[in-house]
Amino acid sequence: MAASQYNLQHRQEYSCGALRFPETSASDRCFMQRRSFLKGTGAVIVAVAGGGVWRAYDQGVFSVGEGPAYEPWKDWRKDSNDGSPLVLVRAAILAASPHNTQPWLFKVTNSSIELYIDTQRNVGALDPYLREEHIGMGCALENLMLAATANGYAATVSLVPGELGPISADPPPKLVARVDLARSNRQQSDLYDAIPRRHTNRSAYLPQKAIPPEFIDSLHRLTSDEPDVKIFLFTAEADRKRIAEISSAANSELYSDPAVTRGSDRWIHTNWSAIQKHRDGLTPDAFGAPPIATAMIKMMPVRMLKWAASRGPKDGYSRLMLSAPLIGILAVPDRYGQPDCLRAGRIWQRAHLLATARGVAGRPCNEAVEMIDHEKSLGEPPKRAGLLAEIIGDTKWQPTFVFYMGYSKWTARASPRRPVKDVVV
Numbered sequence: 001m002a003a004s005q006y007n008l009q010h011r012q013e014y015s016c017g018a019l020r021f022p023e024t025s026a027s028d029r030c031f032m033q034r035r036s037f038l039k040g041t042g043a044v045i046v047a048v049a050g051g052g053v054w055r056a057y058d059q060g061v062f063s064v065g066e067g068p069a070y071e072p073w074k075d076w077r078k079d080s081n082d083g084s085p086l087v088l089v090r091a092a093i094l095a096a097s098p099h100n101t102q103p104w105l106f107k108v109t110n111s112s113i114e115l116y117i118d119t120q121r122n123v124g125a126l127d128p129y130l131r132e133e134h135i136g137m138g139c140a141l142e143n144l145m146l147a148a149t150a151n152g153y154a155a156t157v158s159l160v161p162g163e164l165g166p167i168s169a170d171p172p173p174k175l176v177a178r179v180d181l182a183r184s185n186r187q188q189s190d191l192y193d194a195i196p197r198r199h200t201n202r203s204a205y206l207p208q209k210a211i212p213p214e215f216i217d218s219l220h221r222l223t224s225d226e227p228d229v230k231i232f233l234f235t236a237e238a239d240r241k242r243i244a245e246i247s248s249a250a251n252s253e254l255y256s257d258p259a260v261t262r263g264s265d266r267w268i269h270t271n272w273s274a275i276q277k278h279r280d281g282l283t284p285d286a287f288g289a290p291p292i293a294t295a296m297i298k299m300m301p302v303r304m305l306k307w308a309a310s311r312g313p314k315d316g317y318s319r320l321m322l323s324a325p326l327i328g329i330l331a332v333p334d335r336y337g338q339p340d341c342l343r344a345g346r347i348w349q350r351a352h353l354l355a356t357a358r359g360v361a362g363r364p365c366n367e368a369v370e371m372i373d374h375e376k377s378l379g380e381p382p383k384r385a386g387l388l389a390e391i392i393g394d395t396k397w398q399p400t401f402v403f404y405m406g407y408s409k410w411t412a413r414a415s416p417r418r419p420v421k422d423v424v425v
């Protein structure tokens, strides 16, 4: 009924215009032409606007942080009152991981949780020794340990020894840590409470807003129970400039290798329904753009997005890094030692949670260390290792993680997460 009425009205309008057109004067005709042009244009605008609204809806422009992919951020305390250790896993899966690969699997009993790395969930040539994926496992372990204390468990960690090598073809999941649990008193902590608010913030920062010295002292103290990780912090402009230049050059060189781009692209999702399905990877909401630009990015086809990204200023990345008043480097005795990677991950997660609790934003910027891996895997001289060693000025320590912190222009958004049922074996 509605459809035939629409057709009828449409036909009457058209006939009316066509019948009158030959009897009109030149100026009338001109007016009529303009009117039908405007009508046509109006129809196109309405159609385009309608299509745009539909695309915006379809691409989740109006649903930031909504849908199944974001539920783990909301129901993370779900099992906290029934005594199930699953509440520890709910906290662990909210941890950071490279490209949001979430490489973790958990074997849970009432008295222990084993952490396995699913080595298939990797970024290929960008992380040829899975060094960063193991750091991600350390991030999950830190959240798990904070959740244990907050939920009434005394937890003891054993890290599995080993040295990292090149990624093998079809590797099975590998045990990297075991946590033994015994009942104890609940102890709340700021860091545990900050877990669902911690998000990597890739927006520009406010360069004039300095970080309070007490916060820097607290960062230094974070490793007091972890002698195998050292945190180096830089606030002087000359030091930050040097690190930003090394990182920016590393970024350009790394991503000019098609193998690296392929490994990274696998984890970049721009389609909203794919994000809700896969629940992992990097997504436009987490790119750090202002809200209106984010909406536009979400509506762009991938090819246009890549083209737009390639038009950015050459020094854009180092400028972004320098907008933050603090750059930090985490270093360990052995960059490719499996337990050292997990230890570094624990400290990054802890540092980022502390920052979140104090209203400070943070972002890893690891291209310089990724270039160390890249040079090693290609058998090239270790140029980047030398440059970073000069910066920290202590050859006992090997840099493995670089980050910056400050006060951001824009709030960071949550990234998607796979559900607990998909990561418990």
Ligand SMILES: Cc1cc2nc3c(=O)[nH]c(=O)nc-3n(C[C@H](O)[C@H](O)[C@H](O)COP(=O)(O)O)c2cc1C
Pocket: 094, 095, 096, 097, 098, 099, 100, 101, 132, 133, 135, 136, 139, 198, 199, 200, 201, 202, 281, 282, 286, 363, 364, 365, 366, 367, 413, 414, 415
């Ligand atoms: C080992 C490691 C390396 C990372 N390197 C970078 C990086 O170089 N640049 C960046 O923007 N984010 C980096 N990240 C952050 C992840 O992309 C981020 O944790 C992931 O997308 C999940 O988002 P979330 O931290 O907001 O939960 C890194 C994270 C880890 C654990």
